[in-house]
Amino acid sequence: MSISTNLNEVKQTLAPHVTLVAVSKTKPMEDLMEAYEAGQRIFGENKIQEMTEKYEALPKDIEWHMIGHVQRNKVKYMAEYVSLIHGVESLKLLQEINKQAEKHNRIIPVLLQMFIAQEDTKFGLDTNELEEIFTSEELKEMQNIQIKGLMGMATFTEDSQEVKKEFSTLKDIFDKSKQKYNDLPNVQLEIISMGMSNDYLLAVECGSTMVRIGSTIFGNRNY
Numbered sequence: 453m454s455i456s457t458n459l460n461e462v463k464q465t466l467a468p469h470v471t472l473v474a475v476s477k478t479k480p481m482e483d484l485m486e487a488y489e490a491g492q493r494i495f496g497e498n499k500i501q502e503m504t505e506k507y508e509a510l511p512k513d514i515e516w517h518m519i520g521h522v523q524r525n526k527v528k529y530m531a532e533y534v535s536l537i538h539g540v541e542s543l544k545l546l547q548e549i550n551k552q553a554e555k556h557n558r559i560i561p562v563l564l565q566m567f568i569a570q571e572d573t574k575f576g577l578d579t580n581e582l583e584e585i586f587t588s589e590e591l592k593e594m595q596n597i598q599i600k601g602l603m604g605m606a607t608f609t610e611d612s613q614e615v616k617k618e619f620s621t622l623k624d625i626f627d628k629s630k631q632k633y634n635d636l637p638n639v640q641l642e643i644i645s646m647g648m649s650n651d652y653l654l655a656v657e658c659g660s661t662m663v664r665i666g667s668t669i670f671g672n673r674n675y
């Protein structure tokens with residue numbers, strides 16, 4: 453199967469309100485170009501250095517999404533061009549993103565990553581920590597970030613009831629946050645980033661508006 457065929461098959465399963473992030477981490481430039489030529493413009497990477505190399509080499513109308521865990525000292529390398537940072541999980545990281553965005557005279561859109569899984573290997577905030585961020589004085593000062601939504605990863609399991617429960621939890625947190633915090637100047641909640649190759653149909657059923665799909669499009673990764 454070719455990348456463009458895979459891409460088109462995935463797109464056919466997605467309603468127009470669901471944004472597809474093609475997760476291209478570890479894949480060579482040629483693979484990204486094949487997806488680009490088939491019309492894909494949003495790519496997700498989880499390492500800042502790799503994403504920056506690809507950004508520099510590939511067409512400039514690509515939107516680059518950082519979907520991995522972000523180290524604060526590396527934010528500066530992507531601040532100029534990144535379109536959306538999915539994995540924000542602390543006020544300190546938000547402050548650093550805000551600072552670097554200010555240097556480039558732009559506003560960087562971000563998602564806050566929630567911990568919804570039954571695994572301790574996955575990152576993210578609990579609901580108390582989320583409240584702390586939304587209600588903090590520091591957030592009010594940040595004029596160069598915009599919180600656009602929430603991101604989450606479900607447990608890697610065959611148990612679809614469990615996965616469904618976790619996605620529904622994220623949707624619920626999103627709805628409540630939107631009611632309470634959407635009038636803050638730098639909060640505009642419209643994105644729920646949830647769903648990967650093995651669980652994205654379920655995620656969309658549960659309210660996802662953005663899916664992050666890698667191996668179904670590009671094939672398995674060899675690390």
Ligand SMILES: *Cc1c(COP(=O)(O)O)cnc(C)c1O
Pocket residue numbers: 475477498519520605647648649650664665666667668
């Ligand atoms: C790698 C990755 C994906 C894509 O995973 P696939 O199973 O290949 O679709 C999605 N989200 C995050 C955060 C990832 O790290």
